[in-house]
Amino acid sequence: GENVEQHPSTLSVQEGDSAVIKCTYSDSASNYFPWYKQELGKRPQLIIDIRSNVGEKKDQRIAVTLNKTAKHFSLHITETQPEDSAVYFCAACTSGTYKYIFGTGTRLKVLA
Amino acid sequence: KAGVTQTPRYLIKTRGQQVTLSCSPISGHRSVSWYQQTPGQGLQFLFEYFSETQRNKGNFPGRFSGRQFSNSRSEMNVSTLELGDSALYLCASSPDSPNNYGYTFGSGTRLTVV
Numbered sequence: 001g002e003n004v005e006q007h008p009s010t011l012s013v014q015e016g017d018s019a020v021i022k023c024t025y026s027d028s029a030s031n032y033f034p035w036y037k038q039e040l041g042k043r044p045q046l047i048i049d050i051r052s053n054v055g056e057k058k059d060q061r062i063a064v065t066l067n068k069t070a071k072h073f074s075l076h077i078t079e080t081q082p083e084d085s086a087v088y089f090c091a092a093c094t095s096g097t098y099k100y101i102f103g104t105g106t107r108l109k110v111l112a
Numbered sequence: 113k114a115g116v117t118q119t120p121r122y123l124i125k126t127r128g129q130q131v132t133l134s135c136s137p138i139s140g141h142r143s144v145s146w147y148q149q150t151p152g153q154g155l156q157f158l159f160e161y162f163s164e165t166q167r168n169k170g171n172f173p174g175r176f177s178g179r180q181f182s183n184s185r186s187e188m189n190v191s192t193l194e195l196g197d198s199a200l201y202l203c204a205s206s207p208d209s210p211n212n213y214g215y216t217f218g219s220g221t222r223l224t225v226v
Contacts, residue, residue, distance in 0.1 A: 004173065007200050022120075026169045031211070032211045032212075034214045034215075036217075042219070043202070043217040043218060043219045043220065044155075044202070044217045045217070046214040048215070049214050069152050089154075091155075093210060094211070095209075096211075097145070097168055097171065098145070098160040098162070098167045098168045098209060098210060098211070099143065099145065099157040099160055099210070100155075100157065100210065100215070101157070102147075102152070102154055102155040102156075104154045107152060
């Protein structure tokens with residue numbers, strides 16, 4: 001069935017270092033890949049997304065890359081700050097399904 | 113611009129009871145989706161509605177149902193509650209297809225079944 005694997009489940013980095021979270025999807029027809037950040041006790045918030053016709057997208061310190069052949073996509077956060085500490089979820093969506101398949105989440109801790 | 117509003121924020125129910133959760137999407141958003149979030153299973157898709165029509169449904173038992181009204185507001189109902197239904201229920205809205213625009217999530221309704 002449809003599945004999105006996300007790694008690692010937890011990630012600790014020193015402030016100022018980079019963090020990378022990786023996801024693999026199973027449905028080759030998936031064509032939209034959003035990333036959400038969920039702080040403790042708060043709603044998930046969309047931080048960046050990428051479509052299947054694009055290989056990379058960047059927004060300030062955040063970037064996402066997509067490898068359609070390998071069915072991998074990754075979130076890159078540079079110059080991490082304590083406020084980046086949260087749980088990050090990747091997701092994959094296929095046109096016509098109207099649903100997201102979410103990864104299991106990565107708890108990122110940025111140590112000051 | 114008001115965000116996605118979910119009511120109530122917290123609920124405590126007894127096994128066997130039923131519950132109705134409400135969601136008001138962002139004004140102009142016609143697609144409303146529901147997800148169940150638990151520590152063990154993560155975010156699981158329940159259903160998606162657009163213009164009062166259910167376009168997709170997740171792998172949940174028939175005890176879980178939903179509907180959307182003409183003003184795009186949505187409700188979900190869980191009947192014959194079980195302990196395992198304890199979770200955070202998140203509503204999300206999108207202008208049309210969540211494939212075209214990312215979701216905006218509400219703050220959720222935390223349901224505890226005792």
